Amino acid sequence: MSDSSVVIHGAPKAEGHGHDAHPSYLRHHFESVEQQADTTNFAMWLFLLTEIMFFGGLFTAYLIYRNWYYPAFVAASHQLNIFWGTLNTLLLITSSFTMAMGVWCAETRKQSGLVLCLILTFILGLGFLGIKTIEYKEKIEKHHVPGFHYSLNSFLNPDSDEAAKAAGDKPLPLDIARHTEVYFSLYFAMTGMHAVHMIIGIGILGFMIFRARAGAYTAGHVTFVENFGLYWHFVDIVWIFLFPLLYLISRHAN
Amino acid sequence: MTEKNEAHETQHHIVSPAVYITIFICLLVFTGLTVGASYVEMGVFNPIAAIAIACIKMVLVVLFFMHVRYSTRLTMLAVGCGFFMFLVLIGMTLADYISRAWGRW
Numbered sequence: 001m002s003d004s005s006v007v008i009h010g011a012p013k014a015e016g017h018g019h020d021a022h023p024s025y026l027r028h029h030f031e032s033v034e035q036q037a038d039t040t041n042f043a044m045w046l047f048l049l050t051e052i053m054f055f056g057g058l059f060t061a062y063l064i065y066r067n068w069y070y071p072a073f074v075a076a077s078h079q080l081n082i083f084w085g086t087l088n089t090l091l092l093i094t095s096s097f098t099m100a101m102g103v104w105c106a107e108t109r110k111q112s113g114l115v116l117c118l119i120l121t122f123i124l125g126l127g128f129l130g131i132k133t134i135e136y137k138e139k140i141e142k143h144h145v146p147g148f149h150y151s152l153n154s155f156l157n158p159d160s161d162e163a164a165k166a167a168g169d170k171p172l173p174l175d176i177a178r179h180t181e182v183y184f185s186l187y188f189a190m191t192g193m194h195a196v197h198m199i200i201g202i203g204i205l206g207f208m209i210f211r212a213r214a215g216a217y218t219a220g221h222v223t224f225v226e227n228f229g230l231y232w233h234f235v236d237i238v239w240i241f242l243f244p245l246l247y248l249i250s251r252h253a254n
Numbered sequence: 255m256t257e258k259n260e261a262h263e264t265q266h267h268i269v270s271p272a273v274y275i276t277i278f279i280c281l282l283v284f285t286g287l288t289v290g291a292s293y294v295e296m297g298v299f300n301p302i303a304a305i306a307i308a309c310i311k312m313v314l315v316v317l318f319f320m321h322v323r324y325s326t327r328l329t330m331l332a333v334g335c336g337f338f339m340f341l342v343l344i345g346m347t348l349a350d351y352i353s354r355a356w357g358r359w
Binding site: 034037038041042045046048049052053056059060063064067082086089090093094096097099100101103104107108226229230233234236237240241243244245248249250251252 | 266268269270271274275277278281282285288289292293294295296300301304305307308311312315316319320321325326328329332333336337339340343344347348351352
């Protein structure tokens with residue numbers, strides 16, 4: 001496909017160019033439906049690569065501080081509830097699966113299947129945020145949110161804290177215990193940014209459910225569903241890394 | 255042009271539900287593995303196992319859920335370049351931070 005042929009096809013033709021000559025969703029600057037789909041797919045990936053770099057900065061900061069303040073990171077990570085974390089991982093993986101099935105339903109023009117898949121993805125996403133709220137609430141109650149009210153009690157007196165006691169934590173010296181605040185800063189920055197992406201995704205899902213019920217994505221033009229699927233799977237991948245890094249640092253140590 | 259469109263549209267690869275279900279089950283198994291592995295004392299291999307499992311899960315999601323295995327070479331190249339650049343950036347940054355204090359203690 002040379003540039004010149006694109007110019008020829010893109011130029012208005014003398015005999016008139018009726019819209020019945022091609023599908024209505026094919027933009028005039030593309031030569032074919034396939035070229036249009038490949039281009040939007042490529043563009044979506046470029047956007048996701050910027051997202052990888054964005055989250056990559058947070059992951060790099062995490063790796064550096066974990067390397068410096070390892071004992072504090074171990075003690076602080078024991079404050080996270082592994083049951084909620086695992087359940088959230090399962091919810092998100094399942095929502096990725098229902099989203100992938102939604103893309104398949106759109107491609108094979110199954111409207112009710114697509115609507116069902118989108119609604120399931122929507123509910124699983126809300127469930128994830130609900131569990132995240134439970135976890136955040138616990139952190140707020142225990143004063144583990146970085147700031148003026150941050151409490152070192154769980155790390156200086158682990159026997160007074162249920163989670164620390166269950167993990168068999170030893171009391172940390174004050175200078176090491178102080179660094180648990182760094183862990184929780186990263187915890188809230190990373191899971192918070194991830195949650196923001198989830199909220200945006202759930203908003204778009206709500207919009208898509210309305211459009212899908214009107215039959216928008218099951219008439220051959222599936223680009224929007226496909227590209228949203230890419231975004232949703234990307235958010236899933238971020239969590240796939242956040243989960244072992246934040247929750248599973250050192251569960252065996254005692 | 256219409257004929258050309260039809261010829262192209264048949265090339266659009268639709269990934270079957272069987273593939274999605276297989277990948278979904280693999281992801282669930284690896285999630286169980288990563289939780290289990292964190293409770294086993296493996297010393298320096300604990301974080302390595304956790305990252306390795308996460309990377310396997312990521313590759314499964316990228317190749318099959320995100321259709322990269324069935325995408326154009328341009329998309330494959332872009333994704334590959336993106337991850338490579340990301341590793342270079344992380345690698346260079348960590349090399350700096352880890353080696354900065356060498357010989358000063």
